[in-house]
Amino acid sequence: MAALYGAVIDGILTGGVYALMAAGLTLIFGVMDIINIAQGVLVVLAAYLSYFLSIRFGLDLFVGLLVTIPVLFLLGVAVEWLFIRRLRSQEKTAMSILVTYAVAIIIEGVLSVTFGVNYVQLHGWYVTRSFQLLGFYLPYIYVFGFLLAAALLAVLFVILYRTRFGRSVRASLQNRTAAQLIGVNVARVSTLTFGLGVAVTAAGGMIFGATNAFNPNSGYDLISRLLAIVILGGLGSIGGALAAAVAMLVVEDVVAVIWSPVWSDVVFFVALVAVLLIRPVGLFGRAAARAQ
Amino acid sequence: MSTGIRRHRIRRWQPALWVGAAALLLSACGAAPSTASKGGKGPxxxxxxxxxxxxxxxxxxxxxxxxxxxxxxxxxxxxxxxxxxxxxxxxxxxxxxxxxxxxxxxxxxxxxxxxxxxxxxxxxxxxxxxxxxxxxxxxxxxxxxxxxxxxxxxxxxxxxxxxKDDLVPFAQWIASLPASERPKTAAYPTSNDPFTEPQLPVAERILQAAGVRTVYSRVFPAEVTDYTPIADQVAARHAQVVLLGSVDVPTVSAFIQAFAQQHYNPKAFIATAGPDQGAAFVNAVGANNTGGVMVPNGWYPGFKNAASQAMVQAYIAKYGGTPSGVxxxxxxxxxxxxxxxxxxxxxxxxxxxxxxxxxxxxxxxxxxxxxxQFDSLGENGKAVAFAFQWIHGTLTQVLPTNAPGSSPPVYPKPPWGS
The missing domain is CATH 3.40.50.2300 (Response regulator)
Structure with missing residues (x-):
């Protein structure tokens, strides 16, 4: 039974980290109808930025976020301005897959040339240490990662639901044409939203890099999992991403412990299909998200 | 089709073409040209x-x-x-x-x-x-x-x-330890890969014959979302020796990190691949977590072979680094x-x-x-299996203990982080 509880705790903590990585993906889709295939590589890019700051300037990984979050925000703005904005609305979603995939290849190439392909990992005192609670060792890095995820997702929620910009974002999300008619600068909102979505990835990338060895190719394994999370949670729903990430990791970890790791993915994807059959928009799909 | 429509379509596809062309150019930079010599005088x-x-x-x-x-x-x-x-x-x-x-x-x-x-x-x-x-x-x-x-x-x-013979020297060494020092329990987590899976049963048979009880033996997929529950289960069983079937650095790194977090330090830890990756392994797990980690192989940078040493020197001259990083x-x-x-x-x-x-x-x-020397199947019948161990930041040949060039293995393994 202790192993089962342990697996649930592992799943919740790791799920927080995955939610952080998936939040930007679902936010960008919700507002812009853009499926950002580059999200996995952006996570890896964020991890490399943290690595660079840590190795070159000795910056603590969490302090480094003060640099990496703005840098990734600017990168997101640049990508939107250079590539996404030029897509015409009729084929925007389909074309965004191709364009963001190409962006991913470019970023991967730049990382390979800059850092090489050997695996690296982020280090800090909290990466391998843990504390005991109710008989379980809780790793600091996962606890910090979960708290960071909760804090950043809360900030996102406040931005979306308690600010003027957030109202513009939600208006654009509901009806772009109507939003334009009432004076919302939809193009500007889209650019800032894309930047925001990519900026959130900085935190996810840092935690990913501290809990996994990575190289420039590591993003491709991630993207399939992140897409599964945002589909289960409901495209466009931040809360859905958190719930889905935790659900995915808890299911997989529990199956790995009580049955076999080989069946972890299978059981999760069977559950995903079952949920989508009952509720095609996911747990907190677009309709629900708009009603928040 | 009018010119206007054509231009319109080109403009619509322009971002994708632009990015695609840049991506192709970037990937082309890393690829060698594809030419061949058909004559007898060229290369x-x-x-x-x-x-x-x-x-x-x-x-x-x-x-x-x-x-x-x-x-x-x-x-x-x-x-x-x-x-x-x-x-x-x-x-x-x-x-x-x-x-x-x-x-x-x-x-x-x-x-x-x-x-x-x-x-x-x-x-x-x-x-x-x-x-x-x-x-x-x-x-x-x-x-x-x-x-x-x-x-x-x-x-x-x-x-x-x-x-399939990679882990034999390690298993035989564990089996040869005095009963008072020999581990009592072993864990065999392995990735479902054709490289790793054949190795563990051979070692498990040797260890079981020596009285080392199996407390964990499970296969996990090559790409796992979260290694933590698998590693935590190994830790919970308190296996005194862990034989990990890994194909890369991230797998080994994830297990070492989870073991350290669970304050679990087996007496011996060997991974089928990953610790042989030189600097990549050290960078991933951290230099203070390499001590005592073992890996089977047929070669290591300090291999006492003139051609090997010349190759290592040529490698360092061209790519930099130290012998341990090769x-x-x-x-x-x-x-x-x-x-x-x-x-x-x-x-x-x-x-x-x-x-x-x-x-x-x-x-x-x-x-x-x-x-x-190849046998009828094409396998190298002359290859000798060794096991290497990270000792004071250097990958060192330790097994077989009676092989020329072997140093005594560090046993039990130092705690993580030391």
């Missing part, structure tokens, strides 16, 4: 498909360095049959499908003179069949799992240690070149049928990994 062109991107990119690029180091050495010593050697290396992105296409292209379109193998059993199995169809000798250095030889291909030769993939690739070169020189020919016959003749060849 000898040797084709190979390597995983320069994708899951095996770290190994693939190390292999590329090994092949290139060998080619540079040969060319600086007069070439083969008096002709320069030119490598035609293409990337398969770690894909078993792409690797087949690549060898078909290299052989049937580019008409390369010879081919070298790719990285990993996973890619060797499909590509060796392509080479067999065209009658090409297929000498490789990283496809030594039993699955690679199951097809009974006459043209395939693995210059490295047969995978990946064993480099030696495996280099050995492929050496073996093929000896066959070409002995047969005075680039005729693949003659080369295959020569390699099957029972002749003993030399490589940076030691002697090579």
């Amino acid at each position: 000898i062109v040797i084709g190979a498909s390597l995983s320069l991107s994708g899951d095996f990119s770290a190994d693939g690029q190390a292999f590329q360095r090994g092949y290139e180091l060998w080619a540079a050495y040969v060319n600086s010593h007069g070439g083969l049959l008096g002709r320069k050697v030119k490598l035609d290396i293409v990337s398969d992105a770690s894909s078993p499908t792409q690797v087949v296409t690549n060898y078909q292209t290299l052989i049937s379109l580019d008409h390369v003179n010879l081919v070298f193998g790719p990285f990993s059993t996973l890619l060797t199995v499909p590509s060796s069949k392509v080479a067999a169809r065209y009658g090409y000798a297929f000498v490789e250095g990283a496809g030594g799992a039993p699955l690679a030889f199951a097809a009974g291909l006459h043209n395939m030769f693995d210059v490295s240690l047969p995978v 990946n064993s993939d480099v030696a495996e690739a280099y050995s492929v070149g050496q073996v093929v070169a000896q066959a070409v020189e002995a047969t005075h020919s680039l005729n693949n049928a003659k080369i295959i016959a020569y390699l099957h003749s029972g002749v003993v060849l030399q490589s940076v990994q030691g002697p090579v």
Whole structure:
């Protein structure tokens, strides 16, 4: 039974980290109808930025976020301005897959040339240490990662639901044409939203890099999992991403412990299909998200 | 169709084309040109498909360095049959499908003179069949799992240690320890990979015969979302020795991190791959977590072999770093070149049928990994299994304990972080 509880705790903590990585993906889709295939590589890019700051300037990984979050925000703005904005609305979603995939290849190439392909990992005192609670060792890095995820997702929620910009974002999300008619600068909102979505990835990338060895190719394994999370949670729903990430990791970890790791993915994807059959928009799909 | 509509469509696709062109340009920068010598006076062109991107990119690029180091050495010593050697290396992105296409292209379109193998059993199995169809000798250095030889291909030769025997020295050493020191329990988590899975049952049989009880033995998928529950379960069983079936650094790193977090320190820890990756392993797990970690292999940078030491020096001269940072993939690739070169020189020919016959003749060849002699399956019967251990930041040969050059293994393993 202790192993089962342990697996649930592992799943919740790791799920927080995955939610952080998936939040930007679902936010960008919700507002812009853009499926950002580059999200996995952006996570890896964020991890490399943290690595660079840590190795070159000795910056603590969490302090480094003060640099990496703005840098990734600017990168997101640049990508939107250079590539996404030029897509015409009729084929925007389909074309965004191709364009963001190409962006991913470019970023991967730049990382390979800059850092090489050997695996690296982020280090800090909290990466391998843990504390005991109710008989379980809780790793600091996962606890910090979960708290960071909760804090950043809360900030996102406040931005979306308690600010003027957030109202513009939600208006654009509901009806772009109507939003334009009432004076919302939809193009500007889209650019800032894309930047925001990519900026959130900085935190996810840092935690990913501290809990996994990575190289420039590591993003491709991630993207399939992140897409599964945002589909289960409901495209466009931040809360859905958190719930889905935790659900995915808890299911997989529990199956790995009580049955076999080989069946972890299978059981999760069977559950995903079952949920989508009952509720095609996911747990907190677009309709629900708009009603928040 | 009016010009206006055409322009409109071009504008609509412009961002995608622009980005796609940039991506192609970037990827083209890393690929070698594809040309071949059809005459008898130009360079000898040797084709190979390597995983320069994708899951095996770290190994693939190390292999590329090994092949290139060998080619540079040969060319600086007069070439083969008096002709320069030119490598035609293409990337398969770690894909078993792409690797087949690549060898078909290299052989049937580019008409390369010879081919070298790719990285990993996973890619060797499909590509060796392509080479067999065209009658090409297929000498490789990283496809030594039993699955690679199951097809009974006459043209395939693995210059490295047969995978299934990798853990034997380690298991025999544990079994030979005095009963009071010998671990009582063992765990065998392994990735479901043709490289790792055949190794663990052999070791488990030896250890069980010595009274070491199995407390965990499970297979996990090659790509796991979260290794933590698997590693935590091993820790919860308090296995005194852990034999991890891993194919890469991230897997080993994830287990070590989870073990440290759970304050679990087995008396001995060996991983089938990962700790042999030199600097990449140290960077990932942290220098203070390497102490006592072991890995089986047929080669390490301090290997007492003149050709090996010369290769290590050449590697450092070209790529920098220290001997400990040289990946064993480099030696495996280099050995492929050496073996093929000896066959070409002995047969005075680039005729693949003659080369295959020569390699099957029972002749003993030399490589940076030691002697090579192929059995009827193409496995290297002369390869010797060693186990290496990270001691004070250096990968050191420790097993077999009576082998020349072996240092005493550190046992029990120091705690993580020390």
